[in-house]
Amino acid sequence: MNAIVKTPQVAWYDVGAVTDVPRRGARRVPTPRGDIAVFRTGDGALFALMDACPHKGGPLSQGIVHGRSVTCPLHGRVVDLATGEGVGADKGMGCAPVVPLEVRDGRLFLGLVGG
Secondary structure, rough: OOOOOOOOEEEEEEEHHHHHHOOEEEEEEEOOOEEEEEEEEEOOEEEEOOOOHHHOOOOHOOOOOOOOEOOOOOHHHEEOOOOOEEEEHHHOOHHHHOOOEEEEEEEEEEEEEEE
């Protein structure tokens, strides 16, 4: 018997301009799936993670962005912005889910599964 497998649909939402996110900073975006943190590094790279530290749910959007990582403001856990994984001593200690992010004509679009 063959099972029918449905591929989840991703809906893209415009959440603002690239310039709305400060360099070496973040912006919190509320969504029906929970808050998402959009980060911008010093060199202008952009990343999006669910806005909850894998340690105790601290707001990553309020953390310190350094290089391509963010340090949680609650307990100092360091999270890689590209993978959501812990860095250094925090490696293997949980993951903040990565959210698909696209830049189109200077605008930020988040990809949310299921719309």
